Amino acid sequence: MSERRLPPVVARMWGRETSPRHGPRPSLDLARIVDAAIRIADRDGLDGVRMSSVAREVGMATMSLYRYVGSKDELLIAMADAAAPEPPALDGRAWRDYLTDWTRANRDFLLGRPWLLALGQHTPPAGPRALRWLDRALAALAGTGLGHGERINIATTLTGYATRQASLAHALNVAAAGEPIAGLTEYADILGEVLDPDGYPALTEAVHANAFGVAEEWIDDADFTFGLDLLLDGIQALIDRRREH
The missing domain is CATH 1.10.10.60 (Homeodomain-like)
Incomplete structure (x- = not known):
């Protein structure tokens, strides 16, 4: 251009x-x-x-x-x-280890500056800092056998996951009508009070089974890691399929 x-x-x-x-x-x-x-x-x-x-x-x-x-x-x-920090250094790490750190760092800087969540995504990344984040994610996947388009889609998906997790944590920590929901424990208690077991049978069962965890704050790294591992497992499966052909 x-x-x-x-x-x-x-x-x-x-x-x-x-x-x-x-x-x-x-x-x-x-x-x-x-x-x-x-x-x-x-x-x-x-x-x-x-x-x-x-x-x-x-x-x-x-x-x-x-x-x-x-x-x-x-x-x-x-x-x-x-407003974005520099991305984590690649330092020769394996793709999964690096992208775990990369996605968590993405979530954390959004939580540190929640006005970025309100700003939203005006355009595809075109500035020097945003493109460094994209570049490092692509570099981490360089030895996987995945195509350039697949690697870009992976970076986009992980960015979306980090943004969604940051948005959820921020929204649930902000006062709603002056009364913040303090954490997962309180959220589960509220659901237990309002859910009709006939209309929401599966969700009611999950609440009673304590499926929402017991975190006192909304930044629950175990839940974040669980979801991230699902995405990374899918990436690994894609890599394995490409290597079989």
């Missing part, structure tokens, strides 16, 4: 803008603006991020901000990329 065809926000994230700038040398750059927006989101949540609030944070007029970022949507895309 030529540089001239890059979407403006992608060009800015990669430092690949081609339009010449006239006038005084810019006093800011996209990175400093994005850092300011992330500080606001960490402090006030995503609702606090407005072009005017970011402009105040960096000490400039709101309209001047558009010289560096074309719109709030572009700013949010850049924030989502910059």
Whole structure:
């Protein structure tokens, strides 16, 4: 792809803008603006991020901000990329060991900055940080015999699992009408009170069998690992099938 065809926000994230700038040398750059927006989101949540609030944070007029970022949507895309940490180091690890760490780290940084969950996925990953996460997952699977498309689908699936788990943990830890559900134990108690055994026979039986566990908090690593192992077992089965042909 030529540089001239890059979407403006992608060009800015990669430092690949081609339009010449006239006038005084810019006093800011996209990175400093994005850092300011992330500080606001960490402090006030995503609702606090407005072009005017970011402009105040960096000490400039709101309209001047558009010289560096074309719109709030572009700013949010850049924030989502910059707010992610570096992915775990591969360090020659086997694919399963690495992707276990990779998926858990993905979940954990989303839980650490829940406004990223509210932000959602604006576009496919195109920033330098997000693409490093994708690159490392593909590299971990490089010796498995899987095709490039299969490896990308695996990375996408594991990302979706991490996001879903982070979203569930966050949602259930947030106050609902001022009363948070503290953990799996309390959740199971609530289900036991409301479920009709005739209408929900299988779920009622699961609750009575303590199938939801006894975690005092919503971040239950055993449950997370159980689901992740199901996905990784499926990947292993796919690898085995490819090797048989």
